[in-house]
Amino acid sequence: MLVALVVALVPAFVFAPGPLAASMSGGGFGDQRAVIDSLSKSFVDYWSSGDRTLSPGLARLVDYWRDYHVVKAVIAATLLAVLTTLGVLLWKAFLRAAGLGTGGRAALASAGIVVTALALLSLAAVAANVQGAIAPFSSLLSMLPMHASHGELADTLDQVRQRLADYPDSGDRTPPAIEVMVSDFSRYHAVIAVAATTVAAVLVGMSVVSWKRFARTGASGRRTRRVFRSFGLLWAVLSSAVIVVAVANLVTTVDSAPALLGFFEGGW
The missing domain is CATH 1.10.287 (Helix Hairpins)
Known part of the structure; x- marks a missing residue:
């Protein structure tokens, strides 16, 4: 069950945030090119306005980017919890694998190492997307050409x-x-x-x-x-x-x- 969850969550982390965030923000940002084009124009409008308040187009983009990172952060946190649980089970099984042969112990150890590495990557993904959700404007600026x-x-x-x-x-x-x-x-x-x-x-x-x-x-x-x-x-x-x-x-x-x-x- 845990492996199945990992298999489902990894592609969800890649493909789900964009459509979900677009639906939450009213659509219009179907792909990266659309985001970049809209950001380029909205950033120019915001700078030209001379106001502190974000222009309507830029504010909508920032809302979308915040929702995008919120979705990614939730998926990454779920993946981290699943991988942590799976890793604990694998390493416990390795420690108790006295009856297994060398090949079986090596397989458990290899699986434990891979899962531990993936858990660390998930932790980094959680932190990065929490950062993007709390300060979406700065995160969005990274998309400017x-x-x-x-x-x-x-x-x-x-x-x-x-x-x-x-x-x-x-x-x-x-x-x-x-x-x-x-x-x-x-x-x-x-x-x-x-x-x-x-x-x-x-x-x-x-x-x-x-x-x-x-x-x-x-x-x-x-x-x-x-x-x-x-x-x-x-x-x-x-x-x-x-x-x-x-x-x-x-x-x-x-x-x-x-x-x-x-x-x-x-x-x-």
């Missing part, structure tokens, strides 16, 4: 870059749209900073538990010791990497304008 060479969009992007290069020293001349984008970009990275900090704390706890189980297992339980030693090392290494991600995003949260300028210059 930043290297447009001519037309209204190219002119608008040049103006945005110039204003960001001066921010915050431009004083009263700072367009409201710049303030909105900087604020949302800060929130965008704050979400990952909080999520990464939480995940790092959980991974550190799991590493500690794994090492304790390793220490409590006698020398006769060599397979059990190997499993818990491997997980202890894995969780420790992953927690270190996640802490680096948390710190990097915290720094960007505090001073997001330079990172946003780099984004508009094609650096992300």
Whole structure:
């Protein structure tokens, strides 16, 4: 049953969010090309308006993008729960597989490794889509054709870059749209900073538990010791990497304008 759920959820994560989000937002965004075209025009209109409030077309797009990430986050979280349960069952079966031959134990271990890796990918997908759901405007901006060479969009992007290069020293001349984008970009990275900090704390706890189980297992339980030693090392290494991600995003949260300028210059 768990394997069947995984088989169903993986393609659902890829194909279901677009149609579901489009139906929730009233349609009109059937594919990526339609989103990009609509965003290009709506972003130019928003910049030209001189208002803080998103233009109607851009607001509708942002709503769609938020719903898109909400659907993806729900599917990814469900997939994470299923893979976690399946992984626990596989590793327990491996530890109790004294009666199986070498081939059977190798199959269980291989399956456990694959499921663990997929669970980690699902966790990353949950975090990324929660980020997109909480700060959909910044997430949506990643769809802008930043290297447009001519037309209204190219002119608008040049103006945005110039204003960001001066921010915050431009004083009263700072367009409201710049303030909105900087604020949302800060929130965008704050979400990952909080999520990464939480995940790092959980991974550190799991590493500690794994090492304790390793220490409590006698020398006769060599397979059990190997499993818990491997997980202890894995969780420790992953927690270190996640802490680096948390710190990097915290720094960007505090001073997001330079990172946003780099984004508009094609650096992300």
